[in-house]
Amino acid sequence: IQDTCPPVLCDNHDLTIVLPTSAATFYKTNTAKLTLKYTWNSTVPTDLDIFAISPNAADHGPGSPDDTSTGAGEEDLTLTDPVDGLWHIRSVAATAPVPTAAHVVATLTVAPRPTTPPPPPPAPGAPAFISYPAPDNIPAALGSSSAGQHSAGEPSIGVNWNTGKAFIEAGNHTLRVTFNDASKPASAAWEDKRSPFARVSLDPILFTDDGHFGGPNRTFSSQLNGVTSELSFTDDDGNTWLPTQGSGQPAGVDHQTVGGGPYASPAPATRTAYPHAIYYCSQDIATAFCSRSDDGGLTFGPGVPIYTFTTVNGVDLPVAPGTCGGLHGHVRVSPDGAVYVPNERCKDASNVDRPGVAVSADNGLTWTVRTVPDAQSISPGSDPSVAAGANNTIYFGYVNADGHAKIAVSHDRGVHWLKSKDAGTPFRIQNAEFAEVIAGDDNRAAFAFLGTPTAGDTQSGDFFGVWHLYVAFTYDGGRRWTTVDATPSDPVQRGCIWNQGGSNPCRNLLDFNDITVDKFGRVLVGYADGCTGSCVTDASQNASAGPASAQDALATISRQAGGRGLFAAFDGTQFGTRSGDDEGGGKLCFGDPATGVTGDQDCDDDRQH
Secondary structure: OOOOOOOOEEEEEEEEOOOOOOHHHHHHHHHEEEEEEEEEEEEEEEEEEEEEOOOOOOEEEEOOOOOOOOEEEEEEEEOOOOOOOOEEEEEEEEOHHHOOOEEEEEEEEEEEEEOOOOOOOOOOOOOOOEEEEOOOOOOOOOOOOOOEEEEEEOEEEEEEEOOOOEEEOOEEEEEEEEEEOOOOOOOOEEOOOOOOOOOEEEEEEEEEEOOOOOOOOOEEEEEEEEEEEEEEEEEEOOOEEEEOOOOOOOOOOOEEEEEOOOOOOOOOOOOOOHHHEEEEEEEEEOOOEEEEEOOOOOOOOOOEEEEEEEEEOEEEEEEOOEEEOOOOOOEEOOOOOOOOEEEEEEOOOOOOOOOEEEOOOOOOOOEEEEOOOOOOOOOOOOOEEEEEOOOOOEEEEEEEEOOOEEEEEEEEOOOOOOEEEEHHHOOOOHHHHHHHHOOOOOOOEEEEEEEEOOOOOOOOOOOOOEEEEEEEEEEEOOOEEEEEEOOOOOEEEEOOOOOOOOOOOOOOOOOOOOOEEEEOOOEEEEEEEOHHHHHOOOOOOEEEEOHHHHHOOEEEEEEEEEEEOOOHHHHHHHOOOOOOOOOOOOOOOOEEEEEEEHOOOOOOOOOOO
């Protein structure tokens, strides 16, 4: 009602807010609060709701308290850092049996923004990253007009452990990246290796069944097409592709994921020479299905509903549909063959919405939902992520109801969890998106997420937070985490990140990023960069208002260039090559000024890398 504001049901008052400079500039050093106080007297039970419509058409409200009263009534709405321009202030008759006169007082208070000390510099030997954006001059694959590098919303990433080549999916284009570690820092050569069978792209997914847990380095490209997908795979780094069945049936209509790993014991009789089970999962609004392939992804068995049991007081009990929301994250398999599908919103034993995982211990035949007890779902939210270490410890990264980036650890497939840790604390992160987790040795894992120290409604067109990519590492099984800013001088997004589907200016990044690890334990994060070109240095740009440089989705890989990785066997080396560092830290001897990454001053430039 507040958007159209019909007579009798709604009153409109226009309010102009004037700031000394643009909001994006002014709020760097100042903060403001707009308070709207409505008061009235009524002879019958009455409830009026307050809404403020910003110049960007963002709705704020209703106010509080949300109650019905007779006599003196009041409702307040407070906005932090309102943008300048013409606002529509509207009172709506939620419950008003008779005409009711209301009086409103609008107050704008301004104060200097409190200064906060900068985050501490990275400790010696802390992980460091260099970002590699896809260049504009990638030759397009045969039959394509472009390589799709600027259409990489919700990218996924994989690495062939034999050849070292990395892949990132950009729409229906599979971009192959060859890193040359002989140069300092490493250089990257990009190629478009799009599968000829990737014709339609309702949702893109890539998965490499890499050497992690003994995979044969087969890479899959999946393009959603209704209740199945155009799934093909390559065994030669994208030079040739083979089409497959696409998925088992039934399957969902959205948000598919492909993953794989060892079989749980006993392995099914249908197993073939291909060493791993391959899983295809997708959501169908109120439920989700997973099907298994026993021939390396060529064909799939039937789809199985995955939200059918839940753990209540330690007992797995059957449940009705709706235990979890349909939307889920990426399927992952642990060394013991357990299959995990993370979900941001599942019911616990007390009917409280919490992040959790659907777990299968019998190769996808039956599934049980297990929630994280100290987590609470955020709405709207983005996918959580799960990964298993070498001895089956699982690490579960998620965005909590308060917007913070949290990570939990379980040693028994999610039946019990250690206390969640806030990975954004060193940088005072107030809002996070796109949790992505990968593990290596059982006590080592990495947790990547987009984060901003700005509080507020990230869905609003008036949100002016600046987002960076952060990566947190643990080397002791999750007791302690070291978090680094992987993009210190290059924002990933300015402004809102829209999580509610449809077409919104802030929808450029879509639903997730991705993370993987190479055979040396080096972490690679695939992400869509929403702030490129002039947006990087122009604080007045934002995703809501544009220009295009602030609404990009450029395929980018952030690659670990220093610090310890996820495999202790390579500590003291620069990820598999001799560096002379005997501190177990894998020093970053060569920096990259373009990304703000600096090298250690005590490195010998003659060392081999």
